[in-house]
Amino acid sequence: MATVGLQSIAKSFGATKVLGGVDLSIADGEFLTLVGPSGCGKSTLIRIIAGLETQDSGSVAIGGLGVDHMRPHERRVAMVFQSYALYPHMSVRSNIAVPLTMSRMTMRQRLPLVRLMSRSRREIMRGIDADVAAVAAQLQLEHLLDRRPAQLSGGQRQRVALGRAMVRNPDVFLMDEPLSNLDAKLRVHMRTELAELHKRLGVTFIYVTHDQIEAMTMSDRVAMMDAGEILQLGKPSELYDLPASIKVAQFIGSPAINLLPATVGPGGRVELFGRPLARAVEEPAGSAVTLGIRAEALSIGQADPGHGARASFSARLRRKENLGSEFILHFDLAGPDASGVTMRATPASAALVQESSEVTLTFDEGLCHVFNSAGRRLEARDGSSRNTIVSLKAWP
Amino acid sequence: MTAVAQGAARSRRRRWIEQATGLGFALPALALLFLTILLPLAVLLYLSMTNYEFGAISADWVGLANFQKALGDPIIRRSVVNTLVYVAVVVPGGVFGALLIAILVHGRRRTRSFYEVIYFLPVTSTLIAMATVWQFLLHPALGPVNAVLRSLGFGQIAFLSEPTTALPTLAVIGIWQLLGFNMILFLAGLSAIPRDLYEAAEIDGASNPIDRFLTITWPLLGPTTMFVIVTTMITAFKIFDTVAVMTRGGPMGTTEVLLYNIYLEGFQYFHTGYAAALTFIFLAFILVFSVAQTFTLDKKVHY
Numbered sequence: 001m002a003t004v005g006l007q008s009i010a011k012s013f014g015a016t017k018v019l020g021g022v023d024l025s026i027a028d029g030e031f032l033t034l035v036g037p038s039g040c041g042k043s044t045l046i047r048i049i050a051g052l053e054t055q056d057s058g059s060v061a062i063g064g065l066g067v068d069h070m071r072p073h074e075r076r077v078a079m080v081f082q083s084y085a086l087y088p089h090m091s092v093r094s095n096i097a098v099p100l101t102m103s104r105m106t107m108r109q110r111l112p113l114v115r116l117m118s119r120s121r122r123e124i125m126r127g128i129d130a131d132v133a134a135v136a137a138q139l140q141l142e143h144l145l146d147r148r149p150a151q152l153s154g155g156q157r158q159r160v161a162l163g164r165a166m167v168r169n170p171d172v173f174l175m176d177e178p179l180s181n182l183d184a185k186l187r188v189h190m191r192t193e194l195a196e197l198h199k200r201l202g203v204t205f206i207y208v209t210h211d212q213i214e215a216m217t218m219s220d221r222v223a224m225m226d227a228g229e230i231l232q233l234g235k236p237s238e239l240y241d242l243p244a245s246i247k248v249a250q251f252i253g254s255p256a257i258n259l260l261p262a263t264v265g266p267g268g269r270v271e272l273f274g275r276p277l278a279r280a281v282e283e284p285a286g287s288a289v290t291l292g293i294r295a296e297a298l299s300i301g302q303a304d305p306g307h308g309a310r311a312s313f314s315a316r317l318r319r320k321e322n323l324g325s326e327f328i329l330h331f332d333l334a335g336p337d338a339s340g341v342t343m344r345a346t347p348a349s350a351a352l353v354q355e356s357s358e359v360t361l362t363f364d365e366g367l368c369h370v371f372n373s374a375g376r377r378l379e380a381r382d383g384s385s386r387n388t389i390v391s392l393k394a395w396p
Numbered sequence: 397m398t399a400v401a402q403g404a405a406r407s408r409r410r411r412w413i414e415q416a417t418g419l420g421f422a423l424p425a426l427a428l429l430f431l432t433i434l435l436p437l438a439v440l441l442y443l444s445m446t447n448y449e450f451g452a453i454s455a456d457w458v459g460l461a462n463f464q465k466a467l468g469d470p471i472i473r474r475s476v477v478n479t480l481v482y483v484a485v486v487v488p489g490g491v492f493g494a495l496l497i498a499i500l501v502h503g504r505r506r507t508r509s510f511y512e513v514i515y516f517l518p519v520t521s522t523l524i525a526m527a528t529v530w531q532f533l534l535h536p537a538l539g540p541v542n543a544v545l546r547s548l549g550f551g552q553i554a555f556l557s558e559p560t561t562a563l564p565t566l567a568v569i570g571i572w573q574l575l576g577f578n579m580i581l582f583l584a585g586l587s588a589i590p591r592d593l594y595e596a597a598e599i600d601g602a603s604n605p606i607d608r609f610l611t612i613t614w615p616l617l618g619p620t621t622m623f624v625i626v627t628t629m630i631t632a633f634k635i636f637d638t639v640a641v642m643t644r645g646g647p648m649g650t651t652e653v654l655l656y657n658i659y660l661e662g663f664q665y666f667h668t669g670y671a672a673a674l675t676f677i678f679l680a681f682i683l684v685f686s687v688a689q690t691f692t693l694d695k696k697v698h699y
Contacts, residue, residue: 079599087593087596102607103601110607111606
């Protein structure tokens with residue numbers, strides 16, 4: 001168990017800058033996820049923590065101790081690879097035993113033939129076998145111990161890789177996209193299993209993924225990365241409810257957040273399709289902003305005067321997607337950008353609209369996000385003294 | 397005539413066409429196999445049971461007399477022993493030397509292709525031409541090797557005319573000739589080992605080169621190693637050109653090898669029937685060793 005501290009980690013491969021001074025401190029026993037699009041530097045960062053890659057500058061501390069000069073196995077970290085990286089010529093038992101063989105036996109006891117002369121070897125082997133059996137029992141691998149990796153399914157291989165990581169009782173678990181080679185159903189199952197494993201072991205987990213759902217569902221905290229920088233660090237709900245920038249808002253959440261172009265009017269009031277909303281921001285009048293509205297913040301029908309500030313606009317239904325428990329509705333807008341919006345709807349409300357029919361959509365202004373032209377989040381306040389209903393018609 | 401019967405007839409016809417097509421495709425390969433391998437082998441077997449001499453009109457059936465003679469012939473026995481000694485030196489040297497070079501070359505980044513070309517050069521050259529070069533290099537009076545030995549204070553060594561050094565010298569030349577090709581095979585095997593296995597091993601604590609080699613490189617090179625050992629052994633058994641050019645079996649028969657004796661019997665003394673019997677013994681040797689190896693090594697490399 002240990003904290004992990006990263007101090008201005010920078011790394012370039014040739015002329016390509018991969019990490020530009022990343023600072024991060026991870027608490028003991030925390031489940032932290034590094035999430036971001038491919039090429040954002042998240043894998044490089046976890047490999048630097050593991051010691052498989054050397055940073056150009058900055059330092060890594062595990063448990064408060066600088067580990068920059070240590071080889072990977074001295075750092076007391078374990079890693080699960082995307083490909084699992086199981087040794088194909090060894091049985092499951094031997095695969096899990098490798099870290100113990102390496103740490104508990106001397107070179108003389110490991111060498112083929114020479115090891116036959118060692119008397120204490122048998123004693124050590126018994127200890128290793130017992131530990132392997134204990135880990136196998138925890139992961140329900142007992143009946144597979146004599147198989148080779150090629151004879152296992154993807155999920156079983158995944159568990160063997162976990163077992164090989166667990167058997168050394170590491171201080172920190174590093175996981176580099178461990179679920180991305182599994183099929184969708186198994187991935188959902190392993191998500192729960194990993195979260196439970198984390199709870200049971202109580203050690204620090206650092207988890208890399210490009211899948212925002214994995215990040216949202218398993219982590220204590222999420223670090224969203226892009227282009228070698230951490231854009232936002234916080235609880236999953238913070239990233240979802242208060243995205244610091246357009247990039248975070250776009251990446252987190254499915255279906256993706258709706259982004260509508262808007263402008264700032266007199267008094268800082270945000271104007272959507274030329275009509276002022278109740279929300280106001282600290283920006284000069286006339287500057288362009290972007291309005292972010294989550295798919296579930298939209299609803300069909302005229303604004304209900306009783307429920308705070310709601311704005312509405314009209315749109316034409318292009319397509320309904322049936323997900324069983326809910327519908328995703330895709331609407332066309334007739335704005336100058338002619339972009340569309342997506343909305344989450346219950347089957348009951350989805351049944352009320354027909355494809356290519358025109359409807360009025362309303363949204364809760366309190367739930368929408370305003371971003372400036374640089375993509376940063378703007379604090380929005382209530383800009384109107386009264387609770388007005390702004391009704392606007394974008395459809396001609 | 398019902399539709400069912402018609403359908404049955406049609407499917408029978410289709411099956412017949414399929415079979416005929418399959419046979420048609422296999423026929424050329426089958427014919428070539430018969431003409432180039434099986435027929436000559438049958439002729440060889442027939443000749444080995446006769447006392448046929450090259451150029452003769454007729455031959456007498458002698459049964460297994462040729463084989464009996466070969467087994468009792470001290471010259472043949474000596475050449476078999478020489479061949480086995482040669483193989484016993486060349487196979488470990490050619491395989492493990494190549495593995496070592498391949499691992500070293502694999503670790504190079506920018507200079508890798510340079511070393512690949514250097515080590516592969518002997519493979520591209522004709523061994524008979526190179527044998528002449530070696531003969532000059534090892535010449536007791538004129539050769540640079542002996543010049544170096546002399547300048548270091550050692551006496552000069554007549555590598556190819558000394559009974560104790562002649563066969564080992566030929567073995568070294570054999571290894572030199574084989575190294576490049578085996579190295580390329582091992583390099584291909586090394587490139588096929590996934591990089592994350594080494595990274596996993598690094599994290600698991602197998603971080604020094606010996607552990608890395610024993611945990612990953614050696615076991616995962618198993619199939620490559622088996623192939624290299626079998627081909628090297630067959631090549632080593634076929635040693636002929638260096639003997640024919642450099643020593644002609646001398647000094648005092650210490651470099652007489654099986655293939656050279658076959659050549660002498662068949663094409664110098666024209667004992668074609670006897671040479672055919674020797675060739676059969678030679679084939680049996682290669683077959684036994686290849687099969688034994690494939691079975692013993694195959695057990696260790698399946699995964």
